Amino acid sequence: MRYILTGIAATAAMATAAQAQQEITIAHTVAEDSHYGIGAEVFIETLEELSDGAFTGSHSPAGALGGERDLIEGLQIGSVDVVITSTGPLGNFVPETYALDLPFLFRDYDHARGVLDGEIGQELLDKMEEYDLVGLAWSENGFRHVTNSQAPIETPADLEGLSLRTMENEMHMEAFNQFGANPTPMAFPEVFSALQQGVIDGQENPITVITASNFSEVQGHLTLTGHVYSPAVILASPFLMDGLSDEERGWFHEAAAASAEATRNEVTRLEEEGIAQLEEEGMQVVTDIDLDAFAEIAEGAYDVYADEHGSEMIERIQNFE
C-alpha cells in the first residue's frame, strides 16, 4: 500500500514538473536565418518571456520535420506544436484560404496586410478550428517572382513549355497552366536539388525565400512578376492549445503577433535590399514585364475559384481600402 502511494505521488510530482516547463517545437521549411527563422526566434523569446520560462521553444527550420503539407498534418495529429507556413498547401486542408491565393489579387503590401489584420483575416483564422488547426496570426512570405535557368521571361509566351515548380496549390497550378507553363507541384524541401539536377527549369517564390535558399546558385534569371501575394500563417496544434488555460493561450497569440511583425519587417528589408544582392550573386533581373498580359490570362484562375466557392470573398478583398 505504502509502495503504491509513493508511486502515485512520484507520478504526480513528475506531471507537475512537466507542466512547470513545457518545450514547444516551432517548425517551418525555410533556412534558419530566413524571414520565418527570425519570426520563429521572436516567437520563442516572446513566449518564454511572457510565461516566465514556463514554456521554452525549440526551433526546427529548413524542412527538418517535412514539407509544409507534412507540417500541417503534424499539427492535426499533435506531432508538431507550432508551424509557420505559406498558404501553399493549406487550401487542401482549409479550402476557404484559396481566396488569398489568386494571382494579382492584392495590390501591394499595405492591401495584403490590411486584409489579413482585419475582419477577413480574423474570419479565416477562426475557420481553421473546423479543420483541427488553431490559427494564431497571419505572418508573411511576400509577393512571388519567377526564376528560371533557361532564358529571360518578359511575357507569358516566354513561359511556354517551361517546367516550373509550383506549390501544391490548385489556384497557383491553374494560373501557371493558363500562362502556358508546365506546372510541377512539389514540396519546398525538394526544390533546390530538383533545380540543381535540372528536373525542373524554374520556380517562383518571394525575394526572401530566393535569397535564403541560395537559388542564385542554380537559377540565372529572375523576373519580378510579383504575380501573387503569398501569405504565411502561424498555426498551432489543437492537441497543444486545448490543454492550456486562457492566460496561456493568450501568450501564444501574443508571441505569434510579435513573430509576424518581425517576419514582415524582414520581408520589407529584403524587398529593398534583396534584388541587388541577387544581382551581385549573378542573377540577371528582368523588370520590363508585360504584367497586363499576365493579369489578363490569370483571370482564368478566378473563374475556377468562383465556380467552387462563389465570388463574394474575392470581391470583399478587392474592395478593401
Ligand code: EAX
Ligand atoms: O513558405 O513552398 C514554397 O515555395 C514556400 O514559399 C516556402 O516553403 C515558404
